[in-house]
């Protein structure tokens with residue numbers, strides 16, 4: 450998010466209650482959180498951070514600033530993602546003026562009454578481990594990722610992006626533990642490289658999307674694992690490189706919003722063949738997961754670009770979610 454866009458949004462919606470920011474995105478990109486907090490607070494708004502991928506920011510000074518250090522009012526940190534606790538365990542951080550007792554009350558409205566002691570103890574162990582060993586763990590992770598970036602970029606064709614993208618604005622900081630690689634220039638979608646890595650080399654990475662793959666490196670990896678990944682990528686390029694012509698070249702499509710998502714989701718709908726949906730208004734989400742960013746959301750028009758993106762992602766083998774029809778042959782549109 451650029452600070453200018455946030456300023457514009459605040460001016461356009463002065464009665465908004467809060468600003469939601471990812472810190473970082475799945476790919477490791479951070480906004481200028483400190484500045485966003487400053488302008489939001491000045492406008493009387495809270496800043497809530499989705500820190501699902503930012504647990505480690507609290508434990509190494511060379512990583513981007515953590516949400517709470519930047520002054521955010523709340524942050525949801527999925528400790529299970531990069532902090533080493535069991536899947537599903539996470540932490541919600543709050544600071545005044547957010548009242549933690551009120552937060553607890555609200556959570557109780559939807560939360561199970563049967564707490565998992567397995568998850569709670571796992572969080573506690575991870576917290577202790579992070580406190581005592583976090584810095585060394587993330588130093589090792591950054592060193593691995595920096596090395597992998599350098600070697601992968603030396604292969605040519607791939608682009609393992611990193612801190613050079615930092616522009617002081619929309620890319621304010623980069624999480625160096627993330628190994629995100631742009632694959633389009635070798636004529637392969639990220640999801641195709643993901644499949645080859647898994648099926649031919651037994652290497653399971655985090656995800657592949659239309660144009661990138663993401664490997665999440667951890668301190669549990671070894672140098673030989675990093676070397677294996679690099680040589681597998683080299684071999685995939687050598688054996689399978691194609692012309693990038695025809696590959697989808699943009700990942701973000703500006704939405705054409707016709708009505709608010711809630712209204713559209715609950716509106717009267719009809720089911721049409723996905724291939725015949727151009728120009729209609731979506732009544733449900735279509736996402737390729739990961740990363741789970743909607744290609745179209747309820748209330749948005751299904752443009753030719755949107756449809757082409759959906760069909761391309763499906764053809765390349767992305768895991769598609771959001772629609773009632775799990776095969777994505779049909780989509781619910783506004784009646």
Ligand SMILES: Cc1ncc(COP(=O)(O)O)c(C=O)c1O
Pocket residue numbers: 471474475499501502527537539740
């Ligand atoms: C940006 C982002 N926010 C939130 C979540 C959900 O976090 P959790 O799985 O801890 O509920 C995810 C991912 O899975 C995510 O990528």
